[in-house]
Amino acid sequence: MSTLSLPGRINPAFRRTAALAFTLLCAGCNFTVTPPQRPVEVTPPPAAINSLTLDQYRSVVAQRIIERNPSYVLRGTPQAMLRSLVVVSFVVDRNGQIVASNVYRTNGDDEAESTALATLRRSAPLPLPPPKLLNAKGQVEMFEDWLFNDNGKFQLRTFASPQAQTID
Numbered sequence: 001m002s003t004l005s006l007p008g009r010i011n012p013a014f015r016r017t018a019a020l021a022f023t024l025l026c027a028g029c030n031f032t033v034t035p036p037q038r039p040v041e042v043t044p045p046p047a048a049i050n051s052l053t054l055d056q057y058r059s060v061v062a063q064r065i066i067e068r069n070p071s072y073v074l075r076g077t078p079q080a081m082l083r084s085l086v087v088v089s090f091v092v093d094r095n096g097q098i099v100a101s102n103v104y105r106t107n108g109d110d111e112a113e114s115t116a117l118a119t120l121r122r123s124a125p126l127p128l129p130p131p132k133l134l135n136a137k138g139q140v141e142m143f144e145d146w147l148f149n150d151n152g153k154f155q156l157r158t159f160a161s162p163q164a165q166t167i168d
Contacts, residue, residue, distance in 0.1 A: 052130045058142060060127045061092075062158035065144070069119040074153035080164040084112035084148040088120060094138040096125035104143060115154065116146040 052060070066073050086109070090101035101120055103113050133140045145157035155161065 052133070054133055054140075054142075057127075057129055057133060057140070058144065059158055061123075061142065062144060062156045064126055065119055065123045065156060066159065068123040072115065072119055072153055074147075074149050074151075074155045077161050078147055078155055078163045079149050080167045082147055082163070083150045083152075084109035084146075086112050086116040086146040086148070087143060088116050088146065089141065089143050090120060091139050091141050092126050092129055094129065094131070094134055096128045098124050098126065099139060109148070111152065112146065112148045112154075115148075115152065119146075119154075120144075 084107050085105075086103060087105040088101060089104040091099045093099050098120065101117055103117065106113050129140045135141075145160075146154045147157060147160055148154045
């Protein structure tokens, strides 16, 4: 039976690892481990994400109203003498909910007024307003004009076609 000394029984790879660990331990005060650098994520500033102006937001809202009320929308050229012009004032909160709406100006056409307010309500929730447009209450107040033909269909002034030049 042969006897091996302790150094002969230790695995050579383990011996090298132990020697390296001992060397690093001795130099510990002067040794700094620097982790690999992560790629830098470039995030655009909030202003770049929410850069819609009030006019641009008004267009987005008008598009939503048109999409939600296709049977009420007038396609083509509005007649020369409109049946009614209804200006609606409305307040949108940060979640796109309409918190208030009323007729701001009208010629007294009750049916057109009702249609304007109803089509606005059917469009809720509206697209979220950009934070930079919100007031201290977290809301934005807007106006939109509903231009009605005699048949009760409307165009919104934001996307209205030029009116006909002659009365038919």
